[in-house]
Amino acid sequence: MTHSIAILGASGYTGAELIRLIAGHATMKITALGANSKAGQTISQVFPHLRHLDLPPLLQIDEIDFANIDLCFCALPHKTSQEVIARLPADLKIVDLSADFRLRDPEAYKKWYGNAHAAVAQQEEAVYGLTEFYRDEIRSARLVAGTGCNAATGQFALRPLITGGLIDLDDIILDLKCAVSGAGRSLKENLLHAELSEGYHAYAIGGTHRHLGEFDQEFSKLAGRPVQVQFTPHLVPANRGILATVYVKGDAEAIHNALESAYSAEPFIEVLPFGEAPSTRHIRGSNFCHIGVTSDRLPGRTIIVAALDNLTKGSSGQALQNANLMLDIEETEGLMMAPLFP
Structure with missing residues (x-):
């Protein structure tokens, strides 16, 4: 069975990444691409690295016929995404990559x-899209809200430790480095090569980063009971990758054992031997x-x-x-490619 797929926001980085991944998927076929700012262009004009693929032209979102679409990925900016999704057919399966449906409380x-x-x-109907922890809810969901990339990284490190009661919940420090593609493809002065390269800097200091809303919620x-972490993100002059260093009070070996146990059956989470540290070079x-x-x-610190x-x-x-779960496809389909190195 072939599943018909639409991607809205196809001219951004996450849209391009979706196209790259689905190109190697056994049962998904992209039949509609929406990108209002670049409507009328081809993917080869917008992303030359994808020119070998046979894809439909980019359309205005309002021009897309969703009648025969099995699932729609929405890779639009926050605020825009909620306005578009509210107008989509009520029975359409949607995976939203923006921040618009991650937080359950409108306030x-x-x-x-x-x-x-x-x-x-x-x-109200959206399911939080951290796959390893909401798998059953995602399978039956119509609308899934993708997590923030920073929020996902921190949660993979900490969720099993919170549920296991292994750390002091009032003393969690999360120091995170994020590559520049996390800021999106729009032109921004602070992301110019001359202003970003040869250094890195902290931003959203003091608890103002929006992904804190997800940490607080989850x-x-x-x-x-209320849990608030100290979180400082840093922008590094790299294209891809997140590296989170988390400081906690708790026994290191017990923490390592808990993470190994929690993720032993997970296809995409690798817990390294005790004492080893990961690199973004190895997951790129x-x-x-x-x-x-x-x-x-x-x-007592780890x-x-x-x-x-x-x-x-x-x-x-x-x-x-x-999306694989929502369409009753093997969860790993299209995703088992090895990291790029060097």
């Missing part, structure tokens, strides 16, 4: 994103997440390091993983 969305939610009915739900272009655990020189590709496991790969 939390307004707090972190600065505007009232315009699709509250859809927000960690507090797991713990059954893949749907894998590598996690390492090391004891600190200070007694360092956890997690690495994933923000465009793949942190976004488009996760989206395809979820």
Whole structure:
């Protein structure tokens, strides 16, 4: 059986990544591509690296006929995404890659994103798309909300430790480095080569990063009481990858054992031997997440390091993983490619 797929926001980085992944999928066929700003162009004009693929031209979203579409990926910016999804057919399966449906509380969305939610009915039905922890709900969902790439990385490192009661919930420090593609493809002065290369910098310092809304929501739900982490992201002059260094109070060997146990059957999560640390070089272009655990020189403290590709496991790969479940396809289909190295 072939599944007909639409991608909205196909001219952005996550849209291009979706096309790359689906090109190697056994049962998915892209039949519609939406990109309002580049409507009328071909994919080869927008992304020359995809010119070998036989794909439909880019259309205005309102020009797309969704009657025979089995699933739609929505790779649009937040705020735009909710407005578009509210107008899509009510029975259409959707995987949204924006932030618009990640937060269950409309007031939390307004707090972190600065505007009232315009699709509250859809927000109420959305399932949070962290595949390894919401697999059953995703299978039966109509609308799945992809996680933030930073939020996914931190959660892979911490969720099993919170549920296992292995760490001090009031002393969690998350130091994260993110590659520049996480900021999207739009032109921004601070992302010019001359202003970004040869250095890196912290941003959203002091608890203002929007992915904190996801950490607050998910960690507090797991713990059954409010949990707030210290989180500082840094922008690094690399195209792909996230590296999160997490500092916690807890026994290192118990933490390593818990992570190994939690992820032993997971196809995309690799827990490294105790004392080893991952690198973004080793997950680039893949749907894998590598996690390492090391004891600190200070007694009772542990360092956890997690690495994933923000465009793949942190976004488009996760989206395809979820879509596979929603369409009753093997979860790993189209996603078992090896990382690119060097």
